[in-house]
Amino acid sequence: MFKRVLLTLTVLLLPLAAQAEETYVAGKHYDVINPAIRTAESGKIEAAEFFWYGCGHCYTFEPVLAKWKTTLADDVVFRGIPAMWGGAMELHAKAYYAARALGVEEKMDQAIFQALNVDRKPLRSEDEIAELFAEHGVSKDDFFKAYNSFGVSSQVRQADATARAAKITGTPAMMVNGKYLIGPRKAGSTANMLKIAEFLIEKERAAAGS
Missing domain, CATH: 3.40.30.10 (Glutaredoxin)
Incomplete structure (x- = not known):
């Protein structure tokens, strides 16, 4: 009986797990940069922000971004890129x-x-x-x-x-490993840009097998 219940739960949870992995979709939530752009530091996953000091959204995003940067793992490096x-x-x-x-x-x-x-x-x-x-x-x-x-x-x-x-069209925008561009319009908000960045960082980490 226990095995039957466990099997049922597993079957029910599989679609949810797949959905979690497919939370963010290229073209819908972020864009793929083709060809990819060389990053500043090889051997690290790069998270970058395109910004302008005079951009009001960049100004309000800055303290949130600063806090987020302190949470980055050792295999991730951050780079600011003025637009x-x-x-x-x-x-x-x-x-x-x-x-x-x-x-x-x-x-x-x-x-x-x-x-x-x-x-x-x-x-x-x-x-x-x-x-x-x-x-x-x-x-x-x-x-x-x-x-x-x-x-x-x-x-x-x-x-x-x-x-x-x-091919950025506005600021702030984020780029992960020179391969993915995240803008607030597709992301839905600047806060969600960071969630998508984390998703893509993990995607790059998994691809590297680390």
Whole structure:
């Protein structure tokens, strides 16, 4: 009798297990990037975010994303990729990489988001951005040196090329391992973007056999 009940439960649960595995579907909840984009760090599963400091949705998503990043396993690496569609966005992308070159990314990310979304400072010139960095303890000489460096310029060009290859249409958007693009429209919400990212990370982990 017990075996019969167990068999019945197993049969009933099999469709539910299959449904759980098929929770997110390519083309419906996320898009497949073809051809796939090379990731920045081989041997790791990459989770990336395309963003713009001036994007209100990116601003509200940032604290949620920051918390999520602390939960990532050791085999996952996160990368931020500033989006550029003209205007001041390239200046802001340079500021993103300059902050990392100077080792002040944590405070400057917050400061730039705050300036554009709350304080309504457009930051449309190099001098305006230098002034903001100076307000947070970075000398203008150090800022200009990093901001106009070859390394920062190269990273900006690479970020733009990556966004174009991924064919992003808005921000925020997430990319997993250079193979999958997740946008809030198909995901349903920015919070759900993270759930889909976790699903795809696990998919990549399983494919690698780890």
